[in-house]
Amino acid sequence: MKKVRALLALAAAMLLVSACGGGDPKPAAVNEDTDKCAACNMQVKDDGFATQLITADKRVFKFDDIGCMYAWKTEHPEVEIAIEFVRDHETLEWVKADNAFYAYDPSFQTPMAYGVVSFRDKSSAEAYVSGHGTGVVMDWAQLGNHTWERSTQGGMHGGDGMHGDSGMRGGGMHGDGDDDAHAEDAHMEGHA
Amino acid sequence: MTARKRWLRGAAALLALLAVCPVRPAAAQDARESASLQELVDRAEAGGTLWIPAGEYQGPVVVDKPLRLLAKVGVRLVHGGPEPALRITAEGVEIRGIVVEDTERRDAGTILVEADNVRLAELTIRTASRAVRLVGADGGEILGNAIEWAGGNVPVSRRGNGIDLYGSNRNRIAGNTVSGMHDGIYVENGDGNVVENNRIDRSRYGIHLMYTGQTVVCGNTGTQNITGIMAMTSHGADVTGNAFTKQHENVHSQGILLFDVRDSLFADNTVEGNRVGFYVEESHGNRIAGNAIRQNYIGVQILSSTGNRIERNVFAGNVTDAEAVGSAGNEVRENHWDAFAGLDADGDGRSDLPNPVNPFFLKLTEAVPAFQLFFGSPGMAFLEGLYASGREGWLEDAAPLMEPPETAGDGPDGRRSSDAAAGALGLALLAAAILNIYWGLRRS
Numbered sequence: 001m002k003k004v005r006a007l008l009a010l011a012a013a014m015l016l017v018s019a020c021g022g023g024d025p026k027p028a029a030v031n032e033d034t035d036k037c038a039a040c041n042m043q044v045k046d047d048g049f050a051t052q053l054i055t056a057d058k059r060v061f062k063f064d065d066i067g068c069m070y071a072w073k074t075e076h077p078e079v080e081i082a083i084e085f086v087r088d089h090e091t092l093e094w095v096k097a098d099n100a101f102y103a104y105d106p107s108f109q110t111p112m113a114y115g116v117v118s119f120r121d122k123s124s125a126e127a128y129v130s131g132h133g134t135g136v137v138m139d140w141a142q143l144g145n146h147t148w149e150r151s152t153q154g155g156m157h158g159g160d161g162m163h164g165d166s167g168m169r170g171g172g173m174h175g176d177g178d179d180d181a182h183a184e185d186a187h188m189e190g191h192a
Numbered sequence: 193m194t195a196r197k198r199w200l201r202g203a204a205a206l207l208a209l210l211a212v213c214p215v216r217p218a219a220a221q222d223a224r225e226s227a228s229l230q231e232l233v234d235r236a237e238a239g240g241t242l243w244i245p246a247g248e249y250q251g252p253v254v255v256d257k258p259l260r261l262l263a264k265v266g267v268r269l270v271h272g273g274p275e276p277a278l279r280i281t282a283e284g285v286e287i288r289g290i291v292v293e294d295t296e297r298r299d300a301g302t303i304l305v306e307a308d309n310v311r312l313a314e315l316t317i318r319t320a321s322r323a324v325r326l327v328g329a330d331g332g333e334i335l336g337n338a339i340e341w342a343g344g345n346v347p348v349s350r351r352g353n354g355i356d357l358y359g360s361n362r363n364r365i366a367g368n369t370v371s372g373m374h375d376g377i378y379v380e381n382g383d384g385n386v387v388e389n390n391r392i393d394r395s396r397y398g399i400h401l402m403y404t405g406q407t408v409v410c411g412n413t414g415t416q417n418i419t420g421i422m423a424m425t426s427h428g429a430d431v432t433g434n435a436f437t438k439q440h441e442n443v444h445s446q447g448i449l450l451f452d453v454r455d456s457l458f459a460d461n462t463v464e465g466n467r468v469g470f471y472v473e474e475s476h477g478n479r480i481a482g483n484a485i486r487q488n489y490i491g492v493q494i495l496s497s498t499g500n501r502i503e504r505n506v507f508a509g510n511v512t513d514a515e516a517v518g519s520a521g522n523e524v525r526e527n528h529w530d531a532f533a534g535l536d537a538d539g540d541g542r543s544d545l546p547n548p549v550n551p552f553f554l555k556l557t558e559a560v561p562a563f564q565l566f567f568g569s570p571g572m573a574f575l576e577g578l579y580a581s582g583r584e585g586w587l588e589d590a591a592p593l594m595e596p597p598e599t600a601g602d603g604p605d606g607r608r609s610s611d612a613a614a615g616a617l618g619l620a621l622l623a624a625a626i627l628n629i630y631w632g633l634r635r636s
Binding site: 033040042043045059113 | 349403452
């Protein structure tokens, strides 16, 4: 009996040690009441556009738009970054930024109008692009060469003009859950 | 008596007859009430005026021709469903005096305007969505409407905007009250809009500008929003005479925030009792003048901003007047800082000692946010005193005013009319006292 206990204790200790030792830092949850974008100062919404990076000294910076994260990185070249996370636009799960795929078009509406939307895999990014009938799909390396521009001019994007800072998501609205839900989402959650 | 009775009866009959005359229109009205508002609109002639009979109507309604839709009292438009309660697609439409109640969350909003020169006035809008949305609509007027959230107890971040303009220019938004919405008034991608004399309470951002040019924001007031005025990536704005108080519930509350704002004027505003009065980041070429910045935790916070003129503001009763990082190269002078002990040897009303703004606390808390706990602590003041490196790169007021400038909060120049009135009153009292004493002496 004693032996079993000792073994159990040992196993637990090993688990603990191995957990401490490695692995990537875990993404932090978004708290809409307290999180603001480290670049643009706007509230970070707990939505598909939120991103975050964790520095080597374990500081977490959250952003309302992946373009803001790039702007921040450009302004803080001295900071050593341990990991970056983006959201899968459909499931809202956090994905390591270098494993994600990105859909871009100036007409895609994102909180700060950078027009880049993130996905867990290539096929969902491609589906988003084909759903909108416009845009390109990039991987992380290609995104590194992307010129980040905010689409501030050009008037009406998209067909229906539904765009903007609505905060109208979830909560059993119509238009959820159909095939085009992500496209709809983009319009509903755009430019915060 | 009988004669009089007869006379009365005759009068009653006459009255009844008179009453019968409007019976036909009244009957028609009854019929109309059972008719939908859409049918009334469809029947009305383009360019005409339609007085909506009192009653409750169901949405949705689309107005696709120029029409004035007016209501005195008791006209309610009740709606739920995927379409906006009211959609305006024709130029020159006016809607006035209706109560709109919308229970559905939807992106298109409760009232959607897609045409130019539309006027929405004196409406009461209770919504679970965005109240008013203008898309590609120029030259409209949104006047004296009352907007409030009716979508239940959800956080403001999940609510809809009060008045939401997208790609819309030269609209006038005046005298509205907005309560408990997401952003009270949101303007994106529009030029030359005027936002004046509105009141916004308990919303996320009171007035939110995004990618706008030449927006006029004046005379607006608000309390208890997360941020009073959020001006982002805008140029040529004229933000004057607004008062935003008690933005302090949220950890990121501020009175007025500027982010990436250029060549704009922020003058004669009052920011009082906020967490941060003015927050300025990456903004250049602006003039921030004559503002009353009172009783905030931090008066102004300036980050990475240059080429701004910051002058003749009054800082009073803030826990910390100013914090600044990376903001040398601003012209800062002639502000009044009540916590600053100046020295005016030559008697020109300006301190000969500058008032430097120590960046220590901001730099420290940027590296370790938890050190914000030491905000206002004596130890922090001591450490700040030790920290003086790179002072040439600090923001500093070159010539602080010894006394508050007359302009702050008062008329544009010097002397107040009340001074003369007070003087006259004093003289009158003195004369009365002398007369009293004189008479008193004579009597005795």
